[in-house]
Every structure is written in C-alpha cells, then in structure tokens.
Amino acid sequence: MISGGRSLVSSLPAFSNDAKKLLICHGNTVSIFSTSTGLQITELEGHKALVTSVIVVPASTPASKILCYCWTASLDGTIRYWDFSVPELMKMIDIQLPIFSMVIPSLFSQSMERDEKTPDLFAYVSIGANKQDKQPNTSRGQIRKCNLTKSCLAGGVTLAETQEPEFITICPFGKYFGIRDKRKLRIWHVPEKDSERIEIKKMRLHHTKTLTILAFHPTKRIVAAGDVTGRILVWRGFGNRAFSLSNRLKNGRLMTYEDERPGVRGDDDADSCTTWHWHSSEVKLLLFSSDGAYLYSGGKEGVLVIWQLDTGKKKFLPRIGSPLLFFINSPDPSLSSISCADNQIHLMKMPSMEILKSIAGIKLPCSVPEICKNSFSGFVFDCAAGLVAVCAENYCIQFYSLFDDREISQVQICERNHQPGDELTVIVTLVALSLDGCVMSTVETRLPEEGIGGLVSLKFWMCGSQIKDFSLSTIIYEPHRESGVSAIAFHPTRRMSVSTSYGGDFKIWVGNQDIQQKDKMLQKTRWTCHAVGSYKKKPMTAAAFSADGSVLAVAAETVITLWDPEMNVLVAVIGDSLEPIGSLSFVGKSEYIVSTSRGSNPQVSVWSMSKLSITWSYKLHAEAVTCTQDGSSFAVLARLPESSEAAEAKETMLQSKDGAILLFKVGDPVPVATWFVKKSWGGGLAFLHMNPAAMEEMISDENPASLLAYVNSDHEYILFDPYGAQACERGVGRRHSLGGFQETGQFGYSSIYVELPEFDLKKNQTLPITFTPSERPWETIFSGPSHTLPPLTKLCSSFLESLLEKRTAAVE
Amino acid sequence: MAEDHQIIAKNFPVKPKLKPTSTKSTSAESKYWKSFKPQPIQTLIASITSLSFSPAPPHDFAAAHSATVTIFSSQTLEPKSTISSFADTATSASFRSDGRLLAAGSHSGIVQVFDVKSRTPLRHLRRHSRPVHLVRYPRIDKLHLFSGGDDAVVRFWDVASETQILEFTGHKDYVRSGDCSPASDDLFVTGSYDHTIRLWDVRVSSGGSMMEVNHGKPVEDVIFLPSGGLIATAGGDSVKIWDVIGGGKLLYSMESHNKTVTALCVGKIGKESGDEAQQNRILSVSLDGYMKVLDYAKFKITHSMRFPSPLLSVGFSPDCLTRIIGTSNGKIYAGKRKTKENVGAEVGNIAGLGPINEPPKRALRPSYFRYFHRGQNEKASEGDYLVMRPKKVKLAEHDKLLKKFRHKEALVSALRGKNPENVVAVMEELVARKKLLRCVSNLETEELGLLLGFLQRYATMPRYAGLLMKLAKKVVEMRAEDVRSDDVLKGHIRNLKRSVEEEIRIQQSLQEIQGIISPLLRIAGRR
Secondary structure: OEEEOOOOOOOOOEEOOOOOEEEEEEOOEEEEEEOOOOOEEEEEOOOOOOEEEEEEOOOOOHHHHHOOEEEEEEOOOEEEEEEOOOOEEEEEEEOOOOEEEEEOOHHHHOOOOOOOOOOOOEEEEEEEOOOOOOOOOOOOEEEEEEEOOOOEEEEEEEEEEEOOOOOOEEOOOOOEEEEEEOOEEEEEEOOOOOOOOOOOEEEEEEOOOOEEEEEEOOOOOEEEEEEOOOEEEEEEOOOOOOOOOOOHHHHHHHHOOHHHOOOOOOOOOOOEEEEEEOOOOOEEEEEEOOOOOEEEEEEOOOOEEEEEOOOOOEEEEOOOOOOEEEEEEOOOOOEEEEEEOOOEEEEEEOOOOEEEEEEEOOOOOOOOOHHHOOOOOOEEEEOOOOEEEEEOOOOEEEEEEOOOOEEEEEEEOOOOOOOOOOOOOEEEEEEEEOOOOOEEEEEEEEOOEOOEOOEEEEEEEEEOOOOOOEEEEEEEEOOOOOOOEEEEEEOOOOOEEEEEEOOOOEEEEEEEEEEEEOOOEEEEEEEEEEEEEOOOOOOEEEEEEOOOOOOEEEEEOOEEEEEEOOOOEEEEEEOOOOOOEEEEEEOOOOOEEEEEEOOOOOEEEEEEOOOOEEEEEEOOEEEEEEEOOOOOEEEEEEEOOOOOHHHHHHHHHHOOEEEEEEEEEOOOOOOOEEEEEEOOOOOEEEEEEOOHHHHOOOOOOOOOOEEEEEEOOOOOEEEEOOOOOOOOOOOOOOOOOOOOOOOOOOOOHHHHOOOOOOOOHHHHOOOOOOOOOOOOHHHHOOOOOHHHOOOHHHHHHHHHHHHOOOOOOOOO | OHHHHHHHHOOOOOOOOOOOOOOOOOOHHHHHHHOEEEEOOOOOOOOEEEEEEOOOOOOOEEEEEOOEEEEEOOOOOOEEEEEOOOOOOEEEEEEOOOOOEEEEEEOOOEEEEEEOOOOOEEEEEEOOOOOEEEEEOOOOOOOEEEEEEOOOEEEEEEOOOOEEEEEEEOOOOOEEEEEEOOOOOOEEEEEEOOOEEEEEEOOOOOOOOOEEEEOOOOEEEEEEOOOOOEEEEEEOOEEEEEEOOOOOEEEEEEOOOOOOEEEEEEEEOOOOOOOHHHHEEEEEEEOOOEEEEEEOOOOEEEEEEEOOOOEEEEEEOOOOOEEEEEEOOOOEEEEEEOOOHHHHHHHHHHHHOOOOOOOOOOOOOOOOOHHHHOOOOOOOOOOOOOOOOOOOOOOOHHHHHHHOOOHHHHHHHHHHOOOHHHHHHHHHHHHHOOOHHHHHHHOOHHHHHHHHHHHHHHOOOHHHHHHHHHHHHHHHHHOHHHHHOOHHHHHHHHHHHHHHHHHHHHHHHHHHHHHHHHHHHHHHHHO
16 A cells, blocks of 8 residues: 655754755655655654644754764654664654644754753643543643653643644744744743743734744744744844843833834834835735845745845745745755745745755645536546656646656646736646657646637647656647647557547548658657547537547547547447536446446446446435556546535544445446445546556566556545455555655855865975985985975084995995 | 746736648658749640650750640740651651651651751651551661551561661551660560550560560550669559569559550659669559659559649659649640759859959058947857857737736737737637736727728638637627727728628528538448
8 A cells, every 4th residue: 555645845944953854744744855865765654643743853963963863743642752774763752632733942952052861851831732622612732841751741831722723933042932822922932951840931023914934034033924824033132131130120221212212003012113014915925034134025926035133135036936934944044945835945045045966745726617627637647657747737747657756747738827816817627648648638728818819729738758757749720620629548559549529520630650751850740630430419528438549438428429430430329428528438348337427416327238228226426437458447536525414423433434436347236345435525446557667666466457446535545455455554665766865065164164174284394305325426315496405414424424435345 | 956946937828829831741752743933835736745854955845736836945845846747647746866867657657757956757657557546766776666556567667778677467456555664775665455564575576475474454655674674554544563674573553543544754853962763753644634752662642633634644754853634625734843053153153263352351440430349249160168148038919918917908919910920819818818808908999990800801700709709799898889980990890790691691502502512421431
C-alpha cells in the first residue's frame, strides 16, 4: 500500500542547523529534503495523524552543528524527539490532546548559560479540545505548558483559551511568544528559569481589525502583525511596563510620556506603532530577516514584499505564481525557503532573491466556475507509467509520479499569465491521455464576456521521450463550432481519438505522421479530422473505444451508440438509461460496457454488447469508474447517499467517510470487495498496469501487477492491491529515489568569499640553507643575494676550510 | 536551476491565433517541379501533336502542329525556324542523335528528313499508305529510322538510300507511338490502338514481334525508361509500367488521371547524387489538363500540376532546364528553370580578375578614431566559451500596456498598429480579463472612429468574424449617442452597414449553392 500526495505546506518547515536539510511536515510524516538537490533524503515516520510542527534543536556551539535532533508535534496528541540524521525515534510524549502548534522557548535561550544540571525542558503547546467533550459554546483551543523532560502536561497551567486552536509564534531568541486572538495580540514573556508553576508575565496589544499573523524582531522588542485588510502594524518597544524586571517606579515614570507614543492604541504597552499598507488582502506571511533590518510579508497576491524596517521602503519579488504561506530563514544567511499555497516550496538564494530549487508536491484542485463543470474531475491517470496528470490553476498540467510521490514534469497548456486570485476566465476543461501515455489532448475554454469572444480550443500534444515533455502538435479552434467538448477518448493502438460535444456531434481525429526531409529529419504529427458523426442531433456526452479498437461507443444522451471507427458507420444502438450518461468504459476485453449517469436518478449500469441490452444496474452516484485492461472486473467510486436512514445509523461507524470503492466482477452484481473512503467527492480511481520489469524488484509474489489507485478531492492518493489480503499489506515498497548525496556546501562567510587558505605556520620558518659541496666551493660560497647568505662567521670558516687542500688519501 | 527561475520570470505576450498550415506538403521535389517558371510563348495555330528535344546542346526543340514543324530555341523560347514543306498535317518530329537532321511524318504517309539548319527536305521515305504518326531515330544510330502509321505496319528504313530494310507486321490497328531502347539500337517498341505494345528486334528478320503486352486500352504513348529494362505505356486514363526483361510483367498501373493520357516523357530531378532510378521521373500529361510526376522507384505520384486546357504532348530537355507542354489549342507551356551556375561563374570571374590588393593595414594609434573602436566588433572564434547574456524579451507596445493593466491604451495602440491579427489577439486577451466592453465604453471619439474603421474592414473576414461581428453589434448599441453626434463616425457606420449588406449577399448566394450541392452529395453518399 502506497499513499502520498499529501500537502507539503500544511505547516511551517524547518531548516537543519547546517542548512543542508529542510524538514517539511508532510502528512503523517516529516520529510527531509536536501537543499542542494531538492530531493527527498529520508523521512521520519511514526506519527499517526497530521504533523503540525517541527522544531530543530538549535546548535549552541559551531561544533554541534552537525547534531540533528528535532521535536515534532502532531494532531495524534504526541510529541516526539528524533535524531533525524539516522533517522531514529528517541523519545515520545503522549499528551492525548491534538496539538496544533508547539514552541519550545528554552531551546533558544538555554544555550547561553550552561548549568551542570540542565533544567527541565518546557514546551508551550496549542491544543484542541478533546472530541469527547464536544460542547459548542466553550472555547476549543487552549495554550498549555508541557514538561518535556518529565513528559507530561504541566498541571493546571492554562495560559489562554481561544475559540479555535491558534498558531503560536515565538521570538527568535526565545524570550517571548505570542498568539493572535481576534483583534488582539497576546504575548507572554518566558521566565529566565522556567519551572512548572512559575508565573508567566503577559500582555496584550489591540487593533481594530482581525489580525492574521504576528512576527517578533530577532533582537529588539519589536513585534509586527498583519491583519485581514492587508495592513501591517509594527509595535516598537512593547512590554516595557509589563515585562521589565525593575520596580514599578520606573514604570510609573514611563507612564507620564503617554502622549508621545504615536499610533499606540489606548493603554497598550508599547512605545510606538506604525502601520504599513500594501497588500490588498489578508497578510499570510510575516517574518523579520535574521539581522532584523527587513521585514518580509506576503499574501494572496503571490508577491513577496521586503520592507526596510527603518524607512518603510519596499522591494518586491513578484510572479511567484500562487498565494504565499510561510517564509523561513535558515542558519545560512544566503538561503531561505518560501512555501506557496500550490503545494510548492521554493528555496531562495537570499540577497538576490533567486529561486534555487523547488520542492513540488501534487497540485491542489483548482476551483472551476459552475458554468463549465462537467464530469471531468481535474486529473487523469497514465496507467502504464503510474502517473497522474493534474490540472493546476496556472494553466499547467503537472505529471506526478504516484510511486515516487514527486513531480515529474509540468506542461504549460495555455500561454497566459496567471495571477493568483484572478477570476478564472480561461479554463482547461478536459484532459485525456492515450493508453501508452505519449499523446495528450486538452480542451481549454475561454469564457465569453457578455456573449462575446468565447472560444473552445482542442489541443493535441505529443510526448518526446519518457520524461513526459509534451510538445504541442496541433491546435483546433472551435472543434465543434461553439459547443463545448464533453469527452475525449483515445484508440488503444492507433493514432486516433474521438471528441464528443454537447452540440450533438462527435469527430474522429487521426494523427498523420509526415516526415519532412530538409537539412534535418523533422518528424511531425498532424492531427486531422477523419470523420464526423451524429445521432438524432442529440448531445454526445461520453465516448470510449473497445479494448481492440474495433468498436467506438458514444453516448448520445441516454442511449449508447456503437460505431465502426474506421468506416464511420453506426453499428448498433443500445437501450435507454434514465439520465444522460456521464461516462462510458469497456470492461477489459469482455463484451460489457459500464456506463454511469448522474443527476436525480444516478445509475451505474452494465450493458452487454452481444445481447444489446442492460445486464444489471445500481442506483449509485458514481464519481469514477475504472476497468482492468485485460481482466473482467471494474471498480466504481460511489458517493454514499447523504440522507438515507441506513447511512445515518452507520454514521458513527463510518465517521467522516462519504464514499465507497466497490469492486465488481462483470457478470456478477454483488461486489467482490468494498472499501470506505473519505473526501470522495470529485475523487478519481484507476487501475495501474505496470510493466513487469519496473515492478520486478518491488513485488515478491507472482500474481499480475495491478494496483488500484484512489485519489481523493484533495489530491491525496493511495495505491493498493484490490485482490490482496484485507490488510492491503503487500511487498510493494515505495521506490525511494533518495537524493542521497549531499553536497558539502559552503555557507556563511565561505560562500561569499572563498574558504580562507589555511596558514601552515611551520612553513613560514625559513629553511636552513643547504650548502652544496662542490669541487671549488670558494666560487659559489659568496654568490647569491646577501640576505640569504649565512652569517659571516659561518662563511669565513668554510671559506678558509675550502682553501685548505683536501687530503684525499685517507690516513690510516 | 534556470528552469526554476523561469517559472517566476515568465511573461507571455499576447499571440494571435495560429493559422492553419496547408495540408499540401511542399516537399523538395514539388518545389523542384514548381521551379519551372512558365514563360509566355507565341500561340500556334493548331494543336501540338508532338514535341521533341534535340539531343545535342543547346537542346532546341521541335513542335509539330498543323502542316508545319517549328523549331524553338530552348534558351529564349523563341521560334528559330519553321519547316512547312508538308503536304498534310505534320506529325512526330524526331531529331537525329547529333541534332543535325530532323525526321517528321505527315498525314500524307510520307516521312521526310530535313537538314535542321537549311530546312531543306533531304530524303522522302514513301511506303506508308496511310498517315504516319510515329517517326523515330534510334538513340545512337545515325543511318536508320523507323516509322509506324495508320496502316498498322512498322517500317525500318535506311535513310541514305531511302529504302525500307524491314517491315514489321503484327499490329492490327493504327500504330500511334513508339520508342527505341536506350540499351540497344536494334530494339524498339511500338504501341497501337489494338491495345498492344510490341517489342521488335531488327536483327530478327522474320517480322514477328519479340514480345507483346496488352495495355487494355488504345495505346497513346509508349516510352522506354532510361535503364532500358522497363517501359511505360499510356492508354486510356492509365499509365502502366512493364518489365521488359522480366517477360512483360506488369509492375504498376497508375490511374490518377481522369481522361486519356496523351503523352509521356522522362524527367530528371537535377540532383547529382543518388542512382538513376532516384533521379528519374515519368511525366505524364492528359486531356484533363493535369501533368503528373510519377516516381517509378516508389510508384508514387510526387507532384501534380493543372493547366487550363487539354494537354497533348510533353517534353523535358536533357539538361534538365526546360520543360514544355503542348496543348490542343496551340499553346505551348514552356517552363524554364533558373540556374545558379551562371551567377557562380560570374562571381568566379570577378575573383579571377586578379588578386585584389588589399590596402596595407595601418597600425592603430590613439590619434585615430578607429583606435577607440578596436576590438568592439570582434566575433567569438570557434573554441571560445561564450558567456551568454540572458536574452531580453522584446515586448510590443500593447503588451507593455497590458502588463501595466492600461487596457484601453493597449487596445488603441494595437488598433494603430495596422496588424489585424494583433488587434484581435489583444481583444481576446481583454475578453479573458473581462475588460473589453469597458474599454469600448471608455474610448474617445477619435479612437472610436479607429475601432469602427477596423470593424468595417475586418468584421466580415471569416477568421475574425466570430468575435468581431458580435463586438460590432455591441459597439453600435453602446455608443449610439456618440455616433449620432459625430459626422465622421456616421460615415464609419455607413461603411460598416455597406460591408454587412455585402456579406449578407455573399451568404445568401453561398446558401443557394449549398442547396444545389446537398442533394447531389446525399445521392453520392448513398451509392
């Protein structure tokens, strides 16, 4: 069983101490990515629910930078302590309440003074109320203190109660932490010596609008907060009264200068408050740079604004392409990361604001206006390669590998500039992939403005190589006059496809290859219309080719028409369903067709081609149908009926599960297997057929490789073997494509200037001058520069010595 | 890394819709055949029954029409001389291998041999009792020729003595065509209206044919292909290729002409490389006005060309520079290909005039102006590593304005730009931003005039009509009051009205045509 597609940007990521790794909360795990390659190195598995915060234990000395410890907190109510280099779980604290946010202030301040006996480590956690005592009126979020050393919640200390669990922001040196609470900030001062029952000083700052985020200055007593209207407020010198250690007299003196505090509201404890306004909508991201000179802010516009703190001057990093969520600095000043709402994390080179690497998760579903909602759910599967092609909001199609859980490539479908937050007027309404995955066709619709200028265009894309780099082959403007395209189906073996329209006709397109021989071989495929067909001018709603490609089934509203695609001849017409048919598919090589229809009388029907009649049907609202390619079974993703009494009784059992996957054998109306799933509305289902070579190393057993992939409405997916044991355990491991190697990158000083040469002190000592004994030493003895000559006393003796005649004959 | 960077920096300019690419593939070959530019040539009186090129340079050609044979220069395509000593209609002019003698038949049954220069008839070969339609000199042999006529007899002559050497009988109907083998001067084929093609050998005196193939239709023309092993025959609306060595096996039948194929000849692609079969093509002309080029190595038609009148004869010069086609109404379509060799030769001459003595290079000193420009135009040499500057994206004026969200200015700047594609592209972009109608309502009077002028010119063009028609309607609705108050705009509206009326007329006539055609199509579909 493989699951994936979870959000990378659910909560704040964290850099490791050497800035070579980025720890990202990734569903139930924490994934560790290399910052130099942008690939996943490893992951920390253990939490049973969404991980909400990850805190890397900071290094107090340069030597301990290689230490890789982190704390994680999760909605499953546990706090865990990991060594993430190994990776290994070192400690687990169970507090049994879902944790939405956690800060550990003492990690940052503790390093300053080192006692022999380390004091207890305290964390401040934002927890949600237990599900058992669900009372609507009481506040659901609490800020509690937790003793990590003794692994228990500090008894009786509840710092605050909020309506919803809030995100706790901590100041970089660990002295203050705070939350936003509607129209005010609540800031606490962490005592120097933290213990279980010490009193924690607190204060509040007020504003007239609902605040969204706050940030603390790294060195000074400055706090910034953003609100829903896009204003940024910067309070300087907050908490002089409340947090000062000196006596009350001093405070009293400060009070006298009250009228000199510009911008500060009422009785708030701050020296001044300035307001900056650039963002047009709510501020989502706010952070001070590590040196405290700049403030970064971002929001829905997808523009990172860099404010110079002293002057309020702005710089911009525009065109990031999606709303910004988080921004974090790394210990390396030249690296930072920015998390975008389209499930992407960019690593940025800092002063120049260049994007070095992008870590991309699966794209989130985009919101489609109601006018052009059809049965297309926003993604298609490439069954052969195990990929899913997802339509993103910025007119791209992302190819995402289900096995590797990472992005393969992106194809720009429509050359338009996308601004996050713009109203969508050009929509990719349909995507289809051929069975071998090397032809893609897309339909994009430009919505008309008061009836002017609407356009439907059908595009065919050809894949160059295995990496899914599609290039545009043919554009067809208005393929079915002005009516929209309802479905596209590809011939299983040939270069042929069919597009059906609501306007009452379908067209068969054929790709002709023409090889032009000029200076180089130029191979191009041109798609041209091969045939046009219609049936009683009824809207054509779905189409499918049979497994051998000899029969084309086109749904004409409520009936299924069977055509010979080559000759374009109507062969047969099958039956009548109650509602317009939404999708059609042939069940493998068998003679059955499965059709689904929605509306007030939803139906899943199996039709027999030999008898030209219905075999069996269910009243089910099917989201998706998939058939095995060779076998005779198919799976249906069905919505559970909302208000039926039976479901209500089961509600406690099913919890929030609103859909079911039913696996059928084709002749038998009793499902073989059933699974209940969550968030099935707008989900998808597919059998993945893998080539045996690719699966060889992963599969231990012999049965044919066929996995069922289920993608829910949030684009989280799961792959499992539908025929396997109920536990779905199978020898299919994730293909770990670890970005194993890590560069020994330089950072800080050495990344700007090169590594300083190491001075070898020993080398500096002058080498003793060697004398070369020659036959006539008096000729060489005084040659050379005077500063290298040995002292005269030495020379003299050797000179005199050389004058003496050497007695070669040895005296015996 | 560069790719990631692009995600942020990407900025798409508005682009007009793509135009459909023509389905006709303009391959290198059809480009070659199109390069024979037709040149005007004097119209002759009667239909041109035969065209033949002189084998010797400068490859003049002779056209037989009515009772004359006209010799044209292939350089100037002007008539050089006319031979008119025929008693009846002249047929089938044929040059001797050295190009000095010309033989021609006539409807009177006499074959005459002329000196090309003096135009005097040198010999008269009288034996045929009916009109002669075939006279051919062998490829190398200068002493003999053969002829065939409507008396169904093929005769082999010794020209000098004016005597008939051999008489081949076997055809049962008019002999209208023939060719001698390029491999041997003793072999030739003739085609007849009795549907057969017969191969003769002059060394066999028995008078019987060596081989006989049946084309199935009266044979209009027959040629040997350059290898000598294949023959191509034309009869009815088909061209057939036969293997002579293989005992007369039918290799291929081309049936893409709609009417009788009247003549064939061998054309050559002027390529130096490649073996013979790759270079040679069969050119066939037909009464349907088409000339088709058949690649007989691949058995594929590589080019086809239409002429306005029925075609009767075709010729292709041995130097591959001239192609002539004769029609039934006396016109000759002569095409000459431009050669680049002449140009090359001229350049060579200029270079060959002698070494151009270059002025001695002066050493650059700071007192010269050029000193300060030295090295600025230096080009990178082969092995240098180039540090590329990122390419600057050039944006058009309207793109820049669109980027700044100044929509009305963008529209006006595109309208001033005179390129209708850009205007429509900007309009489409504005539709996508839902700003087009606001732009229209904001236009000044002068700018509105610009827009109305554009609409009047392009609203009825099918490419833009879908958007512009609706827009025109909306503009008139929205700005009615402004139009009423301004005379210039009133003029624009009048023009617009006129062009719309014209379009309606066109549409009506098209619908009439559709009404005529659709029953025909329905009937054709049923069959």
